[in-house]
Amino acid sequence: MSIELWIVGLLAFGSLFFTVVGVVGLYRLPDIYTRAHAVTKADTLGAGFALVAVAVAIGSTSAVLKAALLFAIVFVANPTAVHLLVRAAYSRDVSVWTTTDHQQGEQP
Amino acid sequence: MIVLELVLAGFLLLTALLVALLRDPIEATAVFAAFSLGLAVVWVLLAAPDVALTEAAVGAGVMVILLLIAVARTEWEPSTVDRGRLSSFQGPNPRAVIVIAAISIPLVYTVTSFPDIGDPNAPAVSQVDPAGESSPYHHYIGETAQSLDLPNSVALVLAVFRNLDTLGEVVVAFTALIGVLIVLDRTRITAPRDEPAVEELDYPDPYVMSPVGTTAVRLVIPLVFVFGVYLTLHGAVLPGGGFQGGVVMGASIILMALVFGHRPTGNWVDERLLVWVITIGVGLFLSIAVGSYLIGGSLFDVEAYPIDTVLVVDVLEVAIGLLVGGVVTALVLVMALGPTDDVSESAEQRGDRP
Incomplete structure (x- = not known):
């Protein structure tokens, strides 16, 4: 196997790893703030690694440029959108999960 | 795959x-x-x-x-009982x-x-119509289409084979917006230009003003809008065209309305401006359609013009882009702003909300 294939495989695995982490976080974490934390980081990195993998796999200049542009857009748009979501939730007084919620056994 | x-x-x-x-x-x-x-x-x-x-x-x-x-x-009743996943199933x-x-x-x-997709024996490719030798494939994608010298076959269908269809779509979009304006009674459309179409805010803006959001949107909007212009102008040769480009241009304005608030955005691109843009789009489209008749061709004959067909189709795409961009922006802005006399009433409503 060529070294390029290994790099692509590794990057694709990284993408998959962060996406799975994001999904697990979205499913397991208790409130919108912690979920947003899991999803933003995982999504940006997941999509980012996938795009780098695509750029390496195809290798042509136009593919690399397009992947770089997409990476820039995802890098800006994704965290911004989640930031606005969380800010809206906070301004509408969506309650923050605390350890006392956990001890009382309440669903947030 | x-x-x-x-x-x-x-x-x-x-x-x-x-x-x-x-x-x-x-x-x-x-x-x-x-x-x-x-x-x-x-x-x-x-x-x-x-x-x-x-x-x-x-x-x-x-x-x-x-x-x-x-x-x-x-x-509507928000589902406040359980904030779990898909609670309203x-x-x-x-x-x-x-x-x-x-x-x-x-x-x-x-x-x-x-x-199957791409099957050479499919009736659309192989069968010949009763009148002559042209199969739908040859008519829309094959030799007949290529003789018209328009690289993007979608633009070819849009502007040549089914131009009356496109005219219908243009008129429907135009009529839909006029209908919304009438239903919401946006009568300020006739007000003088120096008077703002939208009243000043007399209550706290429901929008989440966020420096992060506005900075990101300032960064992204020029790119998105230019991409919309690019799509519109390249419709004759590449995938894209007036419908796609218009929606992308409109989406960039909508993005602005989402982050900066629909009232400031509505004051800046108010509906009188948008109705002008839309009317110019429809007028341009109709004049291309009728113009070919006036210079001796048949109605809607893009080949009758003495200039390159690609250029004529480009003008059509620009007309569609103006129309679609204007309609999309105006629909969202006008529906978000609501009826003209709604401002004081909605201020009361919003005051009650937590």
């Missing part, structure tokens, strides 16, 4: 069912956006990037915003299931008898 298609088909089926079965309108809208994005990927797989662009911009973008505006402007009505099954089983059965 087969695995990807199957996964996508399953995803689309699941999201479509959820849209129908979720009772919370906001949850259903979110799932609808996911459905639309999945569908856009399907269009790319089917080698239809034009449709994919439209699906992503209209389905996942503008439609979702219009639905959210509709939710925000109507009254509700089983279907059994009678509805029977009706849907009666419709969809014959449809699915028909689909199985379709020829």
